[in-house]
Amino acid sequence: xxxxxxxxxxxxxxxxxxxxxxxxxxxxxxxxxxxxxxxxxxxxxxxxxxxxxxxxxxxxxxxxxxxxxxxxxxxxxxxxxxxxxxxxxxxxxxxxxxxxxxxxxxxxxxxxxxxxxxxxxxxxxxxxxxxxxxxxxxxxxxxxxxxxxxxxxxxxxxxxxxxxxxxxxxxxxxxxxxxxxxxxxxxxxxxxxxxxxxxxxxxxxxxxxxxxxxxxxxxxxxxxxxxxxxxxxxxxxxxxxxxxxxxxxxxxxxxxxxxxxxxxxxxxxxxxxxxxxxxxxxxxxxxxxxxxxxxxxxxxxxxxxxxxxxxxxxxxxxxxxxxxxxxxxxxxxx
Amino acid sequence: xxxxxxxxxxxxxxxxxxxxxxxxxxxxxxxxxxxxxxxxxxxxxxxxxxxxxxxxxxxxxxxxxxxxxxxxxxxxxxxxxxxxxxxxxxxxxxxxxxxxxxxxxxxxxxxxxxxxxxxxxxxxxxxxxxxxxxxxxxxxxxxxxxxxxxxxxxxxxxxxxxxxxxxxxxxxxxxxxxxxxxxxxxxxxxxxxxxxxxxxxxxxxxxxxxxxxxxxxxxxxxxxxxxxxxxxxxxxxxxxxxxxxxxxxxxxxxxxxxxxxxxxxxxxxxxxxxxxxxxxxxxxxxxxxxxxxxx
Numbered sequence: 001x002x003x004x005x006x007x008x009x010x011x012x013x014x015x016x017x018x019x020x021x022x023x024x025x026x027x028x029x030x031x032x033x034x035x036x037x038x039x040x041x042x043x044x045x046x047x048x049x050x051x052x053x054x055x056x057x058x059x060x061x062x063x064x065x066x067x068x069x070x071x072x073x074x075x076x077x078x079x080x081x082x083x084x085x086x087x088x089x090x091x092x093x094x095x096x097x098x099x100x101x102x103x104x105x106x107x108x109x110x111x112x113x114x115x116x117x118x119x120x121x122x123x124x125x126x127x128x129x130x131x132x133x134x135x136x137x138x139x140x141x142x143x144x145x146x147x148x149x150x151x152x153x154x155x156x157x158x159x160x161x162x163x164x165x166x167x168x169x170x171x172x173x174x175x176x177x178x179x180x181x182x183x184x185x186x187x188x189x190x191x192x193x194x195x196x197x198x199x200x201x202x203x204x205x206x207x208x209x210x211x212x213x214x215x216x217x218x219x220x221x222x223x224x225x226x227x228x229x230x231x232x233x234x235x236x237x238x239x240x241x242x243x244x245x246x247x248x249x250x251x252x253x254x255x256x257x258x259x260x261x262x263x264x265x266x267x268x269x270x271x272x273x274x275x276x277x278x279x280x281x282x283x284x285x286x287x288x289x290x291x292x293x294x295x296x297x298x299x300x301x302x303x304x305x306x307x308x309x310x311x312x313x314x315x316x317x318x319x320x321x322x323x324x325x326x327x328x329x330x331x332x333x334x
Numbered sequence: 335x336x337x338x339x340x341x342x343x344x345x346x347x348x349x350x351x352x353x354x355x356x357x358x359x360x361x362x363x364x365x366x367x368x369x370x371x372x373x374x375x376x377x378x379x380x381x382x383x384x385x386x387x388x389x390x391x392x393x394x395x396x397x398x399x400x401x402x403x404x405x406x407x408x409x410x411x412x413x414x415x416x417x418x419x420x421x422x423x424x425x426x427x428x429x430x431x432x433x434x435x436x437x438x439x440x441x442x443x444x445x446x447x448x449x450x451x452x453x454x455x456x457x458x459x460x461x462x463x464x465x466x467x468x469x470x471x472x473x474x475x476x477x478x479x480x481x482x483x484x485x486x487x488x489x490x491x492x493x494x495x496x497x498x499x500x501x502x503x504x505x506x507x508x509x510x511x512x513x514x515x516x517x518x519x520x521x522x523x524x525x526x527x528x529x530x531x532x533x534x535x536x537x538x539x540x541x542x543x544x545x546x547x548x549x550x551x552x553x554x555x556x557x558x559x560x561x562x563x564x565x566x567x568x569x570x571x572x573x574x575x576x577x578x579x580x581x582x583x584x585x586x587x588x589x590x591x592x593x594x595x596x597x598x599x600x601x602x603x604x605x606x607x608x609x610x611x612x613x614x615x616x617x618x619x620x621x622x623x624x625x626x627x628x629x
Contacts, residue, residue, distance in 0.1 A: 016463050023472060027479045152607040154557060156564065157579070157600045164588050164596075175589065263465055270470035274561055278583065288471075292478055292565055300478055304471040315466045 005323070013316045020308040021082040024301045025075060039091055039295045060089065087302030092294045098302040101287060106306075108178055109283030113272045116203040117265075123207070124214025125257050129250050131215060132222035135241050144215075151212025156274035159205035163278070166201060173201045176280035202279045206272060217260050221253035228252070255325060262318035265311050273307075361616025367609030371421060371602065378418030386415035387573050398594050405594035408585045411573070417598050420573035423486050424556060425606070427574070430487065431494035431555030436548045439501020444532055446502065447509025454506075461502040469496040470561050477567040486569050493558045500554065501547035508543045512536050542621035546614050553610040560603065575599040 069077075081087070087098035130136040131144060150158060167175045179185065179194040225231065226249060234244045276285025284303055291299035355362040385391055389409045396406040404413035446457040476492050477484070484492075512518060513536070521535050537544075562568055563576025564583070578599045582588075587595040 012459070012463055015459075016467060019463070020467070020472075024475060027475055030479075149604070149608060152611050153600070153604050154561065154607075156561075157603060160579075160583075160588065160596055161600065164593065168588055168591070266466045266468040269468040270561065273468070273470060274564055277565065288474065289565060292474065292567065295478065297478065301475065304475050307471055308467055311466060311468055 006320070009316055009319045013312050016312045017309055018079075020305050021079055024082070024305055025078045028297070039297060056094070082305060085306065087305070088298045090291075090296055090299050092291070092296045092299075098298050099306075101299060102284065102303050102306055105282060105284045105287045106310075108281065109272065109276065109285065110310075112199055112202060112276075112281065112283060113206070113268060116206040116272075117210070117261075117268050119203070120207040120210040121214055121257070121261060124211035125218040125254060126250075127211065128215030128218030129222050129245070129253060132219045132226065133245055133249070135245075147208070147215065148212045150208045151210065151216075153209055154274070155206050155209040155271040156278045158209045159202060159275050159278045162201050162205050174198050176278075178282040198279075199281070202275050202281050205275055205278075206268070209271070210268065213264070214257065214260075218253060218257055221256055222249060225249045225253045255322075258318065258322060258325060262315050262322070265314050265318075269307060269311050358616045358619055360612045360619065364609045364612030364614075364616055367605055367612065371606055371609070372425070375418060375422040375425070378414075382412075382415045382418050384415070384419060386412040387419050395590075395592060404598055405592070407581070407592070407595050408587075409581075413594055413598055416573040416578055417575075417602060420575055420578055420599070421602055423569075423572055424560065424575040424603075426486060427490040427493060427559045428552040428556035428606075430490035431497045431559070432548055432552030434491075434494035435497025435551035435555065436501050436544065438498035439547060439551070440505055440544065442498065442502040443505025444509055444536070447506040448513055448528060448532055448536065457502060458506060461499040461506075464496065465499045465503070469558060472496060473558060473562055474565065474567060477562055484567075484569050486572055486574065489559055489562070489569055489574075490555070493555045493562070496558065497551045497555050500550050504543055504547050504550075505540065508540055509536060512539050542617055546617040546621065549610055549614040549617065553607060553614070556603075556606065556610075575603055 085099050087102075090096045090098055090101060093101070127140065127143070127147070130140045163175060166172045174180070174197060176198075178198050179191060180198075183191060183194060185191065231244060231248050234248045239248075272283075273285035273288060275281070276283045277289045280286060284307060288300065288303055290296075291303070355365070389411060392402060392406045392410050392412050394406055394408050394410045396402050398405040398413075402412055402414070404417065406412050407416075442457045442461065446454045473492060473496065476495065480488070480492075518531060518535050521531050526534070559568070559574070560576030560579065563574060564580050566580050566584075568574060568577050568580070570577070576599075579596060582592070582596040582599075585592075585595075587593075
């Protein structure tokens with residue numbers, strides 16, 4: 001892999017991470033009040049946490065940001081903290097460290113989003129490929145309208161509907177949460193079973209709502225691929241239809257789809273955050289929601305930064321893998 | 335002049351609208367869906383007074399009945415009124431952020447595609463980078479910092495912060511191909527400067543793409559705004575569709591079987607998104623004649 005391509009991709013990754021950290025630094029300073037400080041003062045006033053511990057928070061906050069120091073020093077310090085994933089302490093749950101809270105929630109989200117995105121991608125692409133294939137079974141075309149309609153619904157609204165139907169009305173699945181009330185997370189078989197049962201509906205809402213998107217892209221690619229000479233040649237050779245579909249058409253059409261996957265990750269993450277909120281699923285989405293409701297800014301900023309970094313890493317990996325998958329991709333500028 | 339003669343087919347579609355609509359059923363159905371939603375917001379207020387969206391105006395938690403056509407919510411607002419007065423607010427957010435996204439995207443795309451070089455690197459790089467970022471989270475940071483008393487217009491401005499990337503990309507790639515066509519070359523040889531060429535030769539040929547980009551940006555803006563609102567980060571006192579969903583979740587309407595609270599906004603949202611999707615797919619067919627024969 002040429003060095004230039006590698007440097008470009010890695011450079012883009014660091015640019016995003018830097019931009020995310022800078023936005024977190026700049027936005028609060030653009031508003032007329034310092035929201036973090038304001039919120040801490042308010043917490044003291046309400047007496048939610050003891051005044052003494054709040055004093056400590058404010059002290060650690062002011063020391064951390066060195067508010068008496070010039071702006072560039074504050075900025076340098078902030079970036080340095082971000083680079084080490086040091087987001088300080090939670091305002092509402094002092095003295096819990098923000099990073100600890102996020103790393104508790106992150107595995108839930110990673111598993112849910114990765115598994116459901118892969119399923120949606122594979123099923124959606126296969127479905128789209130069959131839609132464009134003349135010899136595909138008839139029922140494929142019956143499935144198309146509902147799936148395309150689902151893709152017009154935001155994930156979490158489909159989730160709401162699924163909760164009403166499958167959890168509230170028919171009681172097939174739990175209404176929400178990540179595991180049964182009263183049990184605590186661990187690696188026991190029982191607990192994993194609970195976790196799976198609780199994640200089926202959230203995963204289903206992501207899968208159903210995003211399959212149509214992949215299907216549409218794949219269908220368009222298949223139409224193009226079918227006109228290619230090598231497919232005509234394969235037909236002329238008398239190869240079995242199934243073999244032409246899988247080995248000749250599908251294989252060539254799926255590659256641009258993976259590029260689309262790299263671009264869509266951020267969108268999927270945004271959607272998954274809201275799905276978690278709707279289901280009360282114990283991942284970063286619910287953590288974000290609860291910190292928004294209590295205006296726990298250190299958590300909001302830390303979490304936003306970390307998710308952007310995570311998506312950046314995933315995109316970078318895909319970007320570096322793609323040229324390996326598809327020899328047609330050139331490393332140079334398009 | 336050759337240039338204008340070639341430019342005509344693209345713009346002509348908009349003048350021959352009625353016939354064009356029959357040729358593009360997706361576009362037609364999409365427009366009908368959106369017009370229906372818009373019509374509801376125009377005609378509805380003639381029959382339903384605005385006061386009915388106020389808290390405590392009606393008996394709470396009523397099922398749909400003759401008196402309350404879509405029922406009432408837990409704080410005594412009438413759902414029918416909420417839908418009638420809330421839908422245009424959501425559409426307004428979409429239109430404002432779509433317009434801003436398109437304008438910024440158009441300037442970036444034209445500069446990036448036509449002039450190339452440093453600006454192309456910078457603008458395309460920025461658009462690509464921001465596309466991969468989970469936009470909702472960036473908007474959450476902005477919205478929480480300025481929390482309290484957000485108006486519908488502010489909400490639209492917040493959302494439009496991330497509405498320019500897709501238009502930039504689409505327009506840039508189209509400009510790249512148009513730039514090399516013979517009529518643009520001819521214009522260049524006949525002494526037009528870059529700005530004139532962009533305004534007189536390139537933009538007329540971009541119209542279908544501009545329209546499609548606008549629809550895409552509106553749709554993205556609405557999606558982002560109802561997403562923020564569902565997290566509680568919207569105009570608290572306005573009955574936008576997203577805020578309605580937020581309050582219905584806040585008061586656990588599903589567990590209390592108040593389906594008439596959460597279902598109507600979802601239905602309207604689905605109709606809006608389906609309409610926008612069909613319009614953009616239809617515009618795609620207009621822009622790429624090669625797609626026309628494939629349904």
